Amino acid sequence: MLAKGIAALLTILLAVPGAAPSGARGPSDLTVEEAVRIAGDAYIYGYPLVTMEMTRRVMTNVAEPQAPHAPMGQFAHHRTYPTAALPDAATPNADTLFSTAWLDLSKEPYILNIPQMWGRYFLLPMLDGWSNVFQSPGKATSGTLPQKIAITGPGWKGALPPNIREYKSPTNMVWIFGRIYCTGTAEDFKAVHALQDNISVTPLSAFGQPYTPPAGAVDPNVDMSTPVREQVNTLDIASYFNRLAELMRANPPAAADAPMVARMARIGVVPGQPFDLRKLGPEIAQALQGVPKESFARIMAQFKQSGVTENGWMLIRQAGVYGTNYLQRALIAAIGLGANRPEDTVYPISEADANGDPYDGSGSKYTMHFEKGQLPPANAFWSLSVYDASNVFAANRLKRNTFSSRNKFRYNPGGSVDLYIQKTSPGPARENNWLPAPDGRFLLVLRLYWPKQQAPSILDGSWKVPAVNKAQ
Numbered sequence: 001m002l003a004k005g006i007a008a009l010l011t012i013l014l015a016v017p018g019a020a021p022s023g024a025r026g027p028s029d030l031t032v033e034e035a036v037r038i039a040g041d042a043y044i045y046g047y048p049l050v051t052m053e054m055t056r057r058v059m060t061n062v063a064e065p066q067a068p069h070a071p072m073g074q075f076a077h078h079r080t081y082p083t084a085a086l087p088d089a090a091t092p093n094a095d096t097l098f099s100t101a102w103l104d105l106s107k108e109p110y111i112l113n114i115p116q117m118w119g120r121y122f123l124l125p126m127l128d129g130w131s132n133v134f135q136s137p138g139k140a141t142s143g144t145l146p147q148k149i150a151i152t153g154p155g156w157k158g159a160l161p162p163n164i165r166e167y168k169s170p171t172n173m174v175w176i177f178g179r180i181y182c183t184g185t186a187e188d189f190k191a192v193h194a195l196q197d198n199i200s201v202t203p204l205s206a207f208g209q210p211y212t213p214p215a216g217a218v219d220p221n222v223d224m225s226t227p228v229r230e231q232v233n234t235l236d237i238a239s240y241f242n243r244l245a246e247l248m249r250a251n252p253p254a255a256a257d258a259p260m261v262a263r264m265a266r267i268g269v270v271p272g273q274p275f276d277l278r279k280l281g282p283e284i285a286q287a288l289q290g291v292p293k294e295s296f297a298r299i300m301a302q303f304k305q306s307g308v309t310e311n312g313w314m315l316i317r318q319a320g321v322y323g324t325n326y327l328q329r330a331l332i333a334a335i336g337l338g339a340n341r342p343e344d345t346v347y348p349i350s351e352a353d354a355n356g357d358p359y360d361g362s363g364s365k366y367t368m369h370f371e372k373g374q375l376p377p378a379n380a381f382w383s384l385s386v387y388d389a390s391n392v393f394a395a396n397r398l399k400r401n402t403f404s405s406r407n408k409f410r411y412n413p414g415g416s417v418d419l420y421i422q423k424t425s426p427g428p429a430r431e432n433n434w435l436p437a438p439d440g441r442f443l444l445v446l447r448l449y450w451p452k453q454q455a456p457s458i459l460d461g462s463w464k465v466p467a468v469n470k471a472q
Contacts, residue, residue: 071216105153372415
């Protein structure tokens, strides 16, 4: 789920300052230049873990559930789509209702209950502390019959009740970021709410018994108003590395991360141990002060290499699972924490027409042409949404900000489809295909849920998003 549009992202790119002077020596014959390089890589490596933890603190710092917040070990259920009147989320989704929960598996596992979904599309991806999707139960992967799943921590060993599937998390921190398809009608909202009410997590020790989740503890020291990314980015290097080292105690690095862990140890960043900047000496300590700003600039610069751009549409194909591509992982944590795996969902985005000119709804009109049988290839459904310059829905007389596969379009005689993206009506005969554009700059996001993996497929490039052309 992208937090900002492309334009917003690129405007915050920072120039990377020159390297620190080389030649000076620190502990263990470590030069200033080497220390800065290691610290920068360590900052990028740890960015998702620190961001996940600070997001968790904000989202769970309440006494009782009230979406988007809920105490640890409880679900927060979003009951409606964001609207133009409630612009709380950037690039909001008008296809699914969200259900989210944060778990701490350090004491015991949790049992996730998923009710009968009656064939409805849903997805309950589970992210570890490093923001990797380690399991993704849903219609495409586990079906829509009732399910009970034990989510266990990395060090847990024990017996589970019968007929319980085990998903072992690589870390003790887990974020369940669920979505359930909803048509948006009053009747379907009611049906989805009933399903949400039957999704729950229960500690293993309380499973099979009457259980009332305890009230959450509210910490007045948690900043609930400053955006999480800003909170992370304003941490000084000592605070950042101290937090990272402590978090790695309960959220161990992967085996593939061993070379990075060894490098971090050279500057004193060791899982579970306090980080003491003073031990590196005054020259290195001073040089490391600029690492957060420099490293975040590197993270954001990765955006241009993070995916492919075709026909004016940017598509990121590596999300949700990253391996040792730490820079890509950090970028997604910065701009779209909670992103799904591409096989679950892809989100092409566009801010400019086929000629490369930024969209402008004030005076321009646009068309998007799909050849016969070439609507977005998704096993579940697709949607196309338009957002204003603030990356939120804009009000219009049709109350329409999204097209999806549930819309009934007007087809051309040969079976093709033209969509009209503009501020004013294209005429009564074409209004079924009209996506009202806001004044000024706008952004388009196409979503494919459970994209098809066989050609034509967006995953292998055998299907491409059509260009958006300015009407002549």
